[in-house]
Amino acid sequence: MKKQLMIFSMVTLLLVIGFSGCTQQQSGNNLPNDGSSNTVDPVVQRAEPYISKIDTSNITLRSYANSIIKNCPPNNKETQVNAIYRYIVENYNYVSDPRGVEFIQSPQETMQVKGGDCEDLAIFLDSLLENIGIKTYLVLTDTHAYSLAYNIDTNKLWTYVEQSLIKQVEKDSGENIRQTHNQTFVLEANHNWYYGGEGSPLDTRIDYLNISYKIVSNKPLHLYIVPSKQDFNLLSSGDTFNHYPSCELEDILSTEGVCPHLDKYGGIILSNSNGNDATVTVNLMFYFHPSFYELFKNETITSYKIDNTNCVVLDATAGVYGYPGFDGGLTGEKIAIDPLTKEYVYLD
Secondary structure, three states, X not given: OOEOOEOOOOHHHOOOOOXXXXXXXOOOOOOOOOOOOOOOOHHHHHHHHHHOOOOOOOHHXXXXXXXXXXXXXXXXXXXXXXXXXXXXXXXXXXXXXXXXXXXXXXXXXXXXXXXXXXXXXXXXXHHHHHOOOOOEEEEEOXXXXXXXXXXXXXXXXXHHHHHHHHHHHHHHHHHHOEEEEXXXXXXOXXXXXXXXXXXXXXXXOEEEEEEEEEEEEEEEEEEEEEOOHHHXXXXXXXXXXXXXXXXXXXXXXXXXXXXXXXOEOOEEEEEXXXXXXXXXXXXXXXXXXXXXXXXXXXXXXOEEEXXXXXXXXXXXXXXOOOOOOOOOOXXXXXXEEOOOOOOEEEEO
């Protein structure tokens, strides 16, 4: 079974995403429990050094996880999973093992180092989630390790993924998304002042433009938000011009506000139609809201069905543009092990 949600792809990020389904090929408690056999299941034997490090009941880890999810809605596993995943990819680094050594860290050691390799970060992630009551699996491949979070609604998760990735785009883009302009000047009598763009359509990666403003003047002014600089020229020549009526203000001396969801790179006009010069201070911010659908349109949420229950991939090595459901296009055998029961399933 496999489930995917189309979420988005940012051309400049060069993320390589894959998608996998899941069939349950084998399951059960694979350790002898009656003392009648000394045979140890080879899958469990291979996984034991890793799952033995997963700490599912530890007050320090429980407190640490709770500090990460403190602002999440209560009993909302999807936002909790996203919050803990985001915290790890934003604050923990990939650190390789020492040369020639398979060094497996405990969660506490990973906290101390602030990083680890794929197994270490998966162990850490599983430990944090288990300590707040979210069931997990450790997934082992020939070359990689990651986690699964059990019983996650991918439709709900999608909303939190979107918010997190847009915040990351905003953080990395800086002035490309938020443009500010602060100025004090004299606006002569019967003159107009304009700040903004030429009126070009917004880039497809931008959903809309917000113009926020704070204006102080010693003489009353008229404020317009317009779709283009051409409208400023028309106003100045006394011709009919286009503007957004809901954002128009008359006889202002001090005001602040936002004109939202503009579909062109327009701007703001201040008009001084009285007979006296005005001293004006403006604080402007043009905010270009990124389009999640355009930036991340080729991404998918990868999940598996185990016991007919949805389990979402959590790869803590994916970096800040990773997200719950990112799986990196891994191929080959994948085995998911329950750290408590040691039951396992093959994923393909």
